[in-house]
Amino acid sequence: MTALVDACRHFATHVRLLADQLGAIELSDDDVELVHDAVHQVFTAAGLAAAVATGLQRHTGEQDCPHYNVLTDAEWALLAEGGRHERKAVYGCELQPGHPGAHAAHVQVLPGPDRFVWIRWDLRARELLTLPPCPAERADPHPDPRSPYADEPARCKLFEGHVGPHRY
Ligand SMILES: [Zn+2]
Ligand SMILES: [Zn+2]
Structure with missing residues (x-):
C-alpha cells in the first residue's frame, strides 16, 4: 500500500x-x-x-451514476479486432445513480454472433465479461417520424437482468 x-x-x-x-x-x-x-x-x-x-468518481449530473473505469492497452488489444466501437478514455457506469451492486459500462460489440462486452466493477473486483442485451423495448405508440430509426423498436441499452429502470 x-x-x-x-x-x-x-x-x-x-x-x-x-x-x-x-x-x-x-x-x-x-x-x-x-x-x-x-x-x-x-x-x-x-x-x-x-x-x-x-474506485473512481466524477461529476456527471444527477441522471448518471458518477462511477467510471478505464481499460488498459492489453485489455483493449483483445477487444479492438472486429469490434464495432472505438476505444474510449473513460467508461462511465450506465446504471441509475445510487443503484445497488456493481457498476457496469458497455465496452464493445464483437462479431459473430454478436457478443456484448461490458466492464463490471465494485471496490474490490473488476472484470470484463460478455452479457446478453436486455430484451425490453420501449412501448411508444407515437414514434418520432423524423427519427431515422422510427420503424425500429427502441431497445433497452443495458444488459439482461440489470437493476433499475430500462435505459433507451
Ligand atoms: Zn454505477
Ligand atoms: Zn433494460
Missing part, C-alpha cells in the same frame, strides 16, 4: 515538472502524437490503480 502511495507521489511530481518543460518548447505534429500516447498510458495506469484500489 505504502509503495503504491509513494509511487503515485513521485510520479505526480515528475509528470508536473515535465509538463512545465513541455509547455515551454515547440512541438511538431509527431511530438504531439507521442505526448498524447504517453499521457494516455499514464492516465490509464493511474485510473486503473484508482479503480482497483478505491
Whole structure:
C-alpha cells in the first residue's frame, strides 16, 4: 500500500515538472502524437490503480451514476479486432445513480454472433465479461417520424437482468 502511495507521489511530481518543460518548447505534429500516447498510458495506469484500489468518481449530473473505469492497452488489444466501437478514455457506469451492486459500462460489440462486452466493477473486483442485451423495448405508440430509426423498436441499452429502470 505504502509503495503504491509513494509511487503515485513521485510520479505526480515528475509528470508536473515535465509538463512545465513541455509547455515551454515547440512541438511538431509527431511530438504531439507521442505526448498524447504517453499521457494516455499514464492516465490509464493511474485510473486503473484508482479503480482497483478505491474506485473512481466524477461529476456527471444527477441522471448518471458518477462511477467510471478505464481499460488498459492489453485489455483493449483483445477487444479492438472486429469490434464495432472505438476505444474510449473513460467508461462511465450506465446504471441509475445510487443503484445497488456493481457498476457496469458497455465496452464493445464483437462479431459473430454478436457478443456484448461490458466492464463490471465494485471496490474490490473488476472484470470484463460478455452479457446478453436486455430484451425490453420501449412501448411508444407515437414514434418520432423524423427519427431515422422510427420503424425500429427502441431497445433497452443495458444488459439482461440489470437493476433499475430500462435505459433507451
Ligand atoms: Zn454505477
Ligand atoms: Zn433494460
